[in-house]
Amino acid sequence: MLKLLATIASKPSGALGLGLTLFHLALALLAPWIAPFDPTAQNADTILLAPNASHLMGTDTLGRDVFSRVVYGGRLAIAVTFTAAVIATLWGGFAGIFFGTVGGRVDEYAMRVVDAFLSMPWLLFLLLIISIGGAGPLTIIPTLGFFYGVAVLRVVRGAAMQLAARDFVTAAKARGEALWPILSREMFPNLSDILLVEGAMRWSWMLLAFSSLSFLGFGATPPTPDWGLMVAQERGLLSTAPWGVFWPCLTLSSLIIGINLLADAVGKALGLDRATAVAV
Amino acid sequence: MTEPLIKIEDLSLGFTAKNGRQAPILRGLSLELAPGETLGIVGESGSGKSTVALAMMGYLKSGLTVFRGRAIFDGNDMFALPEKQRTRLRGSSIALIPQNAGQALTPTLKIGRQIDEALQLHTALSAGERSIKVLELLNRVRLPSPEDIAERYPHELSGGQQQRAAVAMALAGNAKALLLDEPTTGLDVTTQAHILEFLRSLAKELGVAMIYVSHDLGVIARVADRVAVMYAGMLVEEGPTRDVLREPNHPYTRGLLASIPRLGEPGILPSMPGVPPAVGSDLTACAFADRCPQVRSLCKDGIPALERRGNCRVRCPYAGEHAPEHLSTRRVPQVQHARALELQDVAVSYRRPGLLDRWLKKPEPAPTVDRAGFVLKKGETLGLVGESGSGKSTILRAIAGLAGTRKGGITLGDGESLNAPVAGRDRETLRRVQMIFQNADASLNPRQSIGEILMAPLKLYFGLKGAEAQARAEELLEAVRLPARYMSRFPRQLSGGEKQRVGVARAFAANPEVTLCDEVTSALDVSVQAAALALLTRLQRENGCSYIFVSHDLAVVRAVSDRVAVLYQGRICEIGPAEQVYAPPYHPYTQTLMGAVLEPDPDAAPVLLANDMSEMAPPATGCPFQRRCTKRIGPVCDTRTPLPQVLDAGHVIHCHIPAQHLQEAGERLEAELA
Structure with a gap:
């Protein structure tokens, strides 16, 4: 593990990715100690101040400190999307390995279902589910986890199919091993790298998706500090007070770029072909 | 003497490790190639034979640097030239023909068009002249009806035809030298023989020089005027082909020649012990000393110099001394009367008629394997020979339950049926038939230790766990002559021969009655192949099991088989005792x-x-x-x-x-x- 980190950090892009990701995680974890103000405290005296010495990134329409809100703003998004990414990777990964190994008709039919899900306009579908189930982590996490898991399934199944054609898997089948030992001992250990990279890529995409939901008013609810929500609330003042939109945007994109670079570097360090770990 | 076309002088190259250590791949190599001459470069994997050949045309694989020495082509010091000039020279006067012509040709362009592009690049001919030249080139490589071939895509040609098309393309630039890197490896024996005859006559006709890289001394004997034997990045012997092959001087060349199975003398061949030094390792003594049957204490004092002996150059101070005789040991047949396996009129078909085919009442295609029938006795080895597509592996897959039979019956000696695929067989039936795969690399899970690999069948078939399984796995390792410390190693830490030994040990973990060997030595170097064949023979003697031994190599099959079946297009042409079939x-x-x-x-x-x-x-x-x-x-x-x-x-x-x-x-x- 340490060796892997060292390999990643030895390249500039890997070091940048690792640095950005760790920086944002630290920011989210240590927010109460970093943020100078209460992110939800409104103050009528400090409405729409430009960035200055006490408000590094200025203030918003309700007089709240943008810097403090940006620091807190990742907490919900990161927690929700990370959990969803774990769920997506686990179920999509398992199903992908299963169908890739079993093949034949079962796989054929399952893939048609997967195709159907992949062809849906997922954002609209997400909005539908949330409007039925209500906006909250308990609806958003399983929904994101399910939809992104379908994409993980597709990628992992492709890799699993290639692997299942290798002689050591044939040897295990010829030996008469049951399905579970083949999946867990022959297949999974050779696909865990792809799962790791794939999971990280999905996480970065989910961050964007969650922020879009918040922007549309279906994710985080006011007054929770959240990047997507902040952009939604301040977007009317883009020309007069751009800092309210600029800073959350910059933070969000730097985290997404960081995770992408990190996933890329992990893939390279593990010797994966980039083609097997692309986002759909 | 004419001026050499290519000359490399004291060339050392390799890669430089992060800590600045130089890891050489070629060590002080000097070699010449006269115009019109064919030089064969032989060696086993990792000997640096391809690297030398590429260096002779001034090319280095990425990551490699020249430490010392020069490569002179036609008067140009290749490594001193600027990159641009070097590339131009390389394209026009030296041409490379790679191992897999099918992959070297662009799949989406017609053959004629590809040759035309090469002509555009290397000559100043007009479009009309070029189209005539294309046909001329195709004619020169003896492809039937050039007009027709020029209009085809690469996948519409056979392997041999693709190789010829690649040669035609290489000739487009009026090359003075052709570099052929294992151009016939992977082709069928009959195709290989045709291509070699063609290359021989081509070289004579055009007077081009050829550098022919191969691991196969049989091929080199056929095409090369002179042969250079490589070992651990050094030349160990070099001279006219006849001298080197008839009276090899270096103990390595002798050992290599002795370990090649021949049709004339069936039997298990002597193998060289040990493995060559790792690529790039530091050498302070003769690289072959650890494996040499004639080793002296002086051999460990320093790297011997390349000395002239008659027409040859040899890197061994004791080359002239009488060498111990290499004798093959005749296999003692272990055949018993009882049957181990019987196939009766078996047919296997991969293609099932689809719904559409059935509606259209299309005639069913002829099955891949048909009318396959034979009896395998206990302790017997049956060899299956044939070219690619002859259905030999398909028969093995049917017996192993990996391919379903359409017709006929497969039964074990006691009448137990093997008609069902793997899923329909009980554990005990499965145990009795085991398979060893062609490519040991692909047949071992890279994420499992050797111990885990060996313990899987022990757990599955005998329910062995923990210390018991551990002990049995160590016994198995010992049976294939691998030390017990290999239990905790991973496949990537093993050499090719060692991996195949693990594959054999895994099959024998089940204590099988019938072992299916699918081209088990074709991926191994010859010196290692001999050892693997000896191992299989010894295990048969000790365990009394039967083998079905599939190979495309007639001499290898002859060496290990009691009976042989010759297959063509999935049908048995001839079957009988080995000495009768041969x-x-x-x-x-x-x-x-x-x-x-x-x-x-x-x-x-x-x-x-x-x-x-x-x-x-x-x-x-x-x-x-x-x-x-x-x-x-x-x-x-x-x-x-x-x-x-x-x-x-x-x-x-x-x-x-x-x-x-x-x-x-x-x-x-x-x-x-x-």
């Missing part, structure tokens, strides 16, 4: 194969019988060999399946031609080969 009368196909075998002897010329076309599917009726047979007697060959002619000692030939005539034809071939 002697007249031959089935016409067997005779074709026998004629194409290359032995590491500069005076042995192959006899080319049938043409080297490749067939994709078996014919619907009649004899499977009808389309290539040089002895066809008439329409009966196309319409009627030949009945088996039973000769003495269970020797069976499926052919319409009377055995008496086949006998005479076979004797003529023997006379021609001798």
